[in-house]
Amino acid sequence: METYLLIASRDPFTARDMDGVYDLAASLAARGHPVTVFLVQNGVLAARRIPAAEPLTRLARSGIAVLAEEFSLRERGIATDRLATGIRTADLGYVVDALADGARVLWN
Amino acid sequence: MAQRKTLTFALMDPPFESARSTTALRLIDAALRRGHHVNVFAYEGAVHLAFAHQQPHANAVHGRSLEEEDHPLPRQWIAALQAAAEAAGLRLDWVNCGLCVDERGVGESIAGVRRGGPPDFARFVQESDNTLVIPVRD
Numbered sequence: 001m002e003t004y005l006l007i008a009s010r011d012p013f014t015a016r017d018m019d020g021v022y023d024l025a026a027s028l029a030a031r032g033h034p035v036t037v038f039l040v041q042n043g044v045l046a047a048r049r050i051p052a053a054e055p056l057t058r059l060a061r062s063g064i065a066v067l068a069e070e071f072s073l074r075e076r077g078i079a080t081d082r083l084a085t086g087i088r089t090a091d092l093g094y095v096v097d098a099l100a101d102g103a104r105v106l107w108n
Numbered sequence: 109m110a111q112r113k114t115l116t117f118a119l120m121d122p123p124f125e126s127a128r129s130t131t132a133l134r135l136i137d138a139a140l141r142r143g144h145h146v147n148v149f150a151y152e153g154a155v156h157l158a159f160a161h162q163q164p165h166a167n168a169v170h171g172r173s174l175e176e177e178d179h180p181l182p183r184q185w186i187a188a189l190q191a192a193a194e195a196a197g198l199r200l201d202w203v204n205c206g207l208c209v210d211e212r213g214v215g216e217s218i219a220g221v222r223r224g225g226p227p228d229f230a231r232f233v234q235e236s237d238n239t240l241v242i243p244v245r246d
Contacts, residue, residue: 009128010245041127071134092131093138099238100113100144107242 003034003103005095010108011045012052018043021108022055029064036065036103038095039087044072053084060086067094113237114145114199118229120244122153123182129157132242133185140193140200147236149229151205152244157182158202158221159214183218190220203228 006025012018022037029035037059039047046052047068060066067090068083080089099105117136121128139146150157164179166172186202193200203224209215215223233239 009131015245040131091138092134093142095135095240096115096138096142096144099115099139099240100111100142102238105238105240107240108245 001033003036003098003101004028005036005038005098005103005105007038007040007095007105007107008043008046009039009041011042012055013045014042018046018108019055022059025059025064026062029059029062036067036098038067038069038090040069040072040092040095042072042076044068044076044078047073047083047087048078049082049084053087057084057086112143112145114147114235115139116147116149116229116232116236116239118149118151118239118241119154119157120152120242122156123162125153126244128242128244129154129182133182133189135240136189136200137192140189140196140198143196143198145199146193146201147232148200148202149205149224149232150202151208151226151229153208153212155204155208155212155217156214158186158204158217159183160216160218186221187218201232203232205229 006021008018008021010018025035025037046056056066066087068087070089070091119132123129136146162181162183166174167177190200202221204217206223206225
């Protein structure tokens with residue numbers, strides 16, 4: 001079973017197709033694939049404890065790992081204790097490790 | 109240290125226009141620090157990343173001289189990645205798409221960056237353990 005890492009680099013306020021990324025994550029997980037959503041750059045704006053984080057917290061509740069990149073958070077002044085429920089932090093090396101482990105990594 | 113792999117990155121963005129360029133270089137750095145060989149296929153605007161004639165500038169608005177501004181340049185970052193790869197005994201094979209180079213007139217790249225084409229990317233994909241394409245998206 002293929003493992004997927006979906007990189008979400010844009011915020012859902014300006015990129016309306018990010019909902020498609022979240023839906024893809026849910027669909028893949030429903031088919032039994034291990035899935036991680038990795039937020040980087042402005043993608044981490046959706047990780048804040050705000051109503052717009054609901055799609056991501058829903059993914060996290062369903063068992064999908066939702067990670068926000070630490071450097072992107074620091075750049076944007078987002079403290080890690082201000083993240084929405086279920087969202088954890090990781091450094092960019094997580095993406096490299098996923099590639100090295102053979103995951104299918106898609107950049108959005 | 110994790111098992112050594114060969115990872116390929118395909119880049120499209122020109123420098124100074126998107127955070128994707130910086131993130132891409134950070135990914136390449138992370139891959140090298142983890143002991144992996146790296147291939148880079150730079151096409152479209154990304155062929156500007158290693159352009160040899162990038163120049164820094166002063167900042168008259170903030171009153172900083174050339175030295176004080178210390179303007180970073182992507183060609184310097186790529187050179188630093190090359191040095192890091194060499195020091196670690198790793199391969200960083202950076203290929204610019206020749207078609208894209210010709211279109212943009214950026215034929216002079218820093219040392220260690222070579223001219224190639226789409227067949228190089230196909231070969232990279234076939235011969236590496238994994239590939240990440242970082243597309244241009246607005």
